[in-house]
Amino acid sequence: MSLAKTYSPADVEAKWYQRWQEKGFFQAHVNPKKQPYTVVIPPPNVTGVLHMGHMLNNTIQDVLVRRARMQGKEACWVPGTDHASIATEAKVVAMLKEQGINKKDLTREEFLGHAFAWKEKYGGIILEQLKQLGASCDWSRTRFTMEPKLTEAVLRVFVDLYRKGLIYRGVRMVNWDPQGGTAISDEEVIAKDVQGKMFHLRYELVSEPGHYLTVATSRPETIMADVAVAVNPTDPRYAALVGQQVRIPLVGREVPIITDERVAVDFGTGTLKVTPAHDLVDYEIGLAHNLPVIDVLNDDGTLNEQAGARYAGMDRFAVRRLIAKDLQEAGLLDKIEEYATIAQTSERTGAVIEPKLSLQWFLKMEHLAKPALEVVENDTIKLHPPKFKNMYRVWMENVRDWCISRQLWWGQRIPAYYLPDGSFVVALSAEEALGLAREQSGNNELQASDLRQDEDVLDTWFSSWLWPISVFDGFDDPDNADINYFYPTNDLVTAPEILFFWVARMIMAGLEYRQEVPFRNVYLTGIVRDALGRKMSKQLGNSPDPLDLIRDFGADAVRTGMLFSSPAGNDLLYDQKLIDQGRNFTNKLWNAFRLVKGWEPDATLGFANAQAVAWFEAKLAEAVAALDEHFEKFRMSDALLAVYKLVWDDFCSQYLEMVKPAYQAPIDPETLRRTVDFLETLLKLLHPFMPFITEELWHELAERGPRDYVCVAHWPVLTAPAGAAEALADMAKAQEIVAGVRNIRNQKNIGPTKQVALAVKTDDPALVQAYAPLISKLANLSELTFVQAAPAAAVGFVASGSEFFVPLDGQVDVAAERARLEKELTYALGFRDSVNKKLGNEKFVANAKPDVLERERQKLADAEAKIAALEQGLQGME
RNA sequence: GGGAGAUUAGCUCAGCUGGUUCAGAGCAUCUGCCUUACAAGCAGAGGGUCACUGGUUCGAACCCAGUAUCUCCCA
Numbered sequence: 001m002s003l004a005k006t007y008s009p010a011d012v013e014a015k016w017y018q019r020w021q022e023k024g025f026f027q028a029h030v031n032p033k034k035q036p037y038t039v040v041i042p043p044p045n046v047t048g049v050l051h052m053g054h055m056l057n058n059t060i061q062d063v064l065v066r067r068a069r070m071q072g073k074e075a076c077w078v079p080g081t082d083h084a085s086i087a088t089e090a091k092v093v094a095m096l097k098e099q100g101i102n103k104k105d106l107t108r109e110e111f112l113g114h115a116f117a118w119k120e121k122y123g124g125i126i127l128e129q130l131k132q133l134g135a136s137c138d139w140s141r142t143r144f145t146m147e148p149k150l151t152e153a154v155l156r157v158f159v160d161l162y163r164k165g166l167i168y169r170g171v172r173m174v175n176w177d178p179q180g181g182t183a184i185s186d187e188e189v190i191a192k193d194v195q196g197k198m199f200h201l202r203y204e205l206v207s208e209p210g211h212y213l214t215v216a217t218s219r220p221e222t223i224m225a226d227v228a229v230a231v232n233p234t235d236p237r238y239a240a241l242v243g244q245q246v247r248i249p250l251v252g253r254e255v256p257i258i259t260d261e262r263v264a265v266d267f268g269t270g271t272l273k274v275t276p277a278h279d280l281v282d283y284e285i286g287l288a289h290n291l292p293v294i295d296v297l298n299d300d301g302t303l304n305e306q307a308g309a310r311y312a313g314m315d316r317f318a319v320r321r322l323i324a325k326d327l328q329e330a331g332l333l334d335k336i337e338e339y340a341t342i343a344q345t346s347e348r349t350g351a352v353i354e355p356k357l358s359l360q361w362f363l364k365m366e367h368l369a370k371p372a373l374e375v376v377e378n379d380t381i382k383l384h385p386p387k388f389k390n391m392y393r394v395w396m397e398n399v400r401d402w403c404i405s406r407q408l409w410w411g412q413r414i415p416a417y418y419l420p421d422g423s424f425v426v427a428l429s430a431e432e433a434l435g436l437a438r439e440q441s442g443n444n445e446l447q448a449s450d451l452r453q454d455e456d457v458l459d460t461w462f463s464s465w466l467w468p469i470s471v472f473d474g475f476d477d478p479d480n481a482d483i484n485y486f487y488p489t490n491d492l493v494t495a496p497e498i499l500f501f502w503v504a505r506m507i508m509a510g511l512e513y514r515q516e517v518p519f520r521n522v523y524l525t526g527i528v529r530d531a532l533g534r535k536m537s538k539q540l541g542n543s544p545d546p547l548d549l550i551r552d553f554g555a556d557a558v559r560t561g562m563l564f565s566s567p568a569g570n571d572l573l574y575d576q577k578l579i580d581q582g583r584n585f586t587n588k589l590w591n592a593f594r595l596v597k598g599w600e601p602d603a604t605l606g607f608a609n610a611q612a613v614a615w616f617e618a619k620l621a622e623a624v625a626a627l628d629e630h631f632e633k634f635r636m637s638d639a640l641l642a643v644y645k646l647v648w649d650d651f652c653s654q655y656l657e658m659v660k661p662a663y664q665a666p667i668d669p670e671t672l673r674r675t676v677d678f679l680e681t682l683l684k685l686l687h688p689f690m691p692f693i694t695e696e697l698w699h700e701l702a703e704r705g706p707r708d709y710v711c712v713a714h715w716p717v718l719t720a721p722a723g724a725a726e727a728l729a730d731m732a733k734a735q736e737i738v739a740g741v742r743n744i745r746n747q748k749n750i751g752p753t754k755q756v757a758l759a760v761k762t763d764d765p766a767l768v769q770a771y772a773p774l775i776s777k778l779a780n781l782s783e784l785t786f787v788q789a790a791p792a793a794a795v796g797f798v799a800s801g802s803e804f805f806v807p808l809d810g811q812v813d814v815a816a817e818r819a820r821l822e823k824e825l826t827y828a829l830g831f832r833d834s835v836n837k838k839l840g841n842e843k844f845v846a847n848a849k850p851d852v853l854e855r856e857r858q859k860l861a862d863a864e865a866k867i868a869a870l871e872q873g874l875q876g877m878e
Numbered sequence: 879g880g881g882a883g884a885u886u887a888g889c890u891c892a893g894c895u896g897g898u899u900c901a902g903a904g905c906a907u908c909u910g911c912c913u914u915a916c917a918a919g920c921a922g923a924g925g926g927u928c929a930c931u932g933g934u935u936c937g938a939a940c941c942c943a944g945u946a947u948c949u950c951c952c953a
Binding site: 003005006007191342387390391394395398496531564565566567570571572573575577578580581583584585586587588590591592593594595596597598635637638641644645652653656660663664739742743745746747749751752753754780831835838841842843844845846847848849851852853855856858859862863 | 881882883884889890891892897898899903904905906909910911913914915916918919920921922923935936937949950951952953
């Protein structure tokens, strides 16, 4: 046999992934005999590449899916990507720019041609990367949110919601992303703390030239859009000025001083310049006072001609700097203050958002949100960890209408068609639209060419919220076999950041279109951070490339490393050490296999390890029960740790050491058979976490049939064997004795190869006798004898009420030995007293439950036994 | 500013209904070992005022009130 001392993942991973696919193990089919288990992937951006967050998220999904598959369920994990309107369009625009092509010079069709070509070339790389991670998706079901069928689903839903009166078009103040050139929804706005400047500007009073009203603003570039200055009606400082006119600095235009409750008396100077086009509150004030609206901003964030020739065409921030200088020179700038404020930025581009009045499409949320809140409140859908329920409730109770139109080309074009008179119809196709338009206008002469389709596309989330239904074609064919079987899905694994963007909206869509929740459990992962707690980012360069990690350590090591330290909802502080630990674990398993593989059976030998086998059998049943419980509660890290300890501590450190034959000695066939069985069971339990090495070892361990793969093996269902509790308890005592001897070895510096003798002084020799061979082997004893009195010159310890001695001529420090025993005795006495005190307390005896009382009595008895043994030991030293 | 959650060993976290020798795990640390599966390893050890202050209780890491600090969400 020439098996390498270390496991080398690179040689085996690609091979097994290919075999699994060839065998079709990941493909799910409608099968009424089996229970379905469905997961839809949170579709990554089609232009994206795998990052650490994806690794964590997809590892968790794969663990769940693989276990379900082994449990005999029809496991269906649907992969796919979304089209990510803003991000993708930005990338394509940038690429075209490099080629010297300006988007403005292209028609919509030409642009989409470029975009699709780009997507074909670069899109979906991430799905190939997931295969390297071992993700057991059904790749035959791969979907893309902008493919024809999913696009049709989106349009159907739009038309349906419009006809139900839930979608409307209107002029509203929206969040304008000047860099993306589009409106975005409230949820896509991220507030960031920034250090800003407050400019105190002088507005001259028309009636009193040379006298000024000071107005504080953080955006002096918007003064050209001012239509009034407002003060609070209760503010005595300005009461006399109300109704007068002031001159806007530099601009010179006269605007009135008005009152409005919305002005904060204690903010700035208590005066507010009102620019209805560029601020939500100002807009409301403008409406209330019938003020005009002056828009000085272009869509790209530059100022327009309304701002005057000097500033037109310049970027808003450049104008801010320039105008500050101009104001200064004109003596109209009172002062500039530094102040901490909040900048609203775009989730997609990072650009500072401009509130902008524009005509957009909205989806009413109230009707949809109510039932979606209800199903989470009553635990029809469970969030893991449950603390997110609070957040979910608050959001759902305060949800505002969803702005679903985007001023982009990459996405589903809104199916609204405008008539020459400006009115519009909403329809699935141009033909249908024409019919409706003729009906609506009463003009049968109307031609298709007279209609103009809305230029905007829909928010990407307006595709994603349909994902659990649309991937099974549930919109165009609502009663098909797949959707009836696989929907509702079971578990969803995603990040808390998109709880509202995506999860909440999927719940709404599921209830609206299937009258059923889209999933039962939502597992929320944390954010992957570096060891210093910083979010991983390209700018910081603190994120390793996941593919490098897989190449260097193996996918199994990376998967387990990621899971070691990531309880649900908690951030994962990534540290290379975690991957090392994962790698070490694969190596440990590999070497356990090497050991067992090397054993040669001798048919003449009888079964020599009944105790060890009975013990590990009991241990295994116990561990599987614990493991299953962790899984039911979505405690993935705990589940992994449970198997980790079972394999490393119980199987390798204990069991294998118990049954391992001497060097080059043969093993009895029964022990070998049972050990191989155990190892197979362990491979099954490990498989969801470490799919590759377990499959490799599964096939190394025995000749397998064509479809005999651990990947589809039955998940172990074990019941504790008869006498399990006793086997566990007895072995624990034996192990305590072994540990006692080993402790003495360490204290006295006796190497593991040197044999020692052990003398036992006990009233109950049965257990020690029964386990004597095992204890002798594990503690490397030369002899184990029973004595009536402590031998001279020996170091002793107390275990399970008996005394043990290791005779060590010339190495025993009697004084130190006594001191150690006395210390132990003091502790035991103190402990006994505290238990006694408890049992002597009438109220305790009266109030405590019987089993609690019983346990206390047992504690007392144990303590008494230990004290007796220690006292005898001390006497023996006299 | 409003709300939610958290604070347990050097680090990351468990700790269920208040009661087991209950103060735990993994990693890290320290000591000794190249013991024929594994030094990516083996054997052992040390380490905590359960954030703080009060309260309830026979009994509190756990329940209650307040304080401090941190994180997240919303404005």
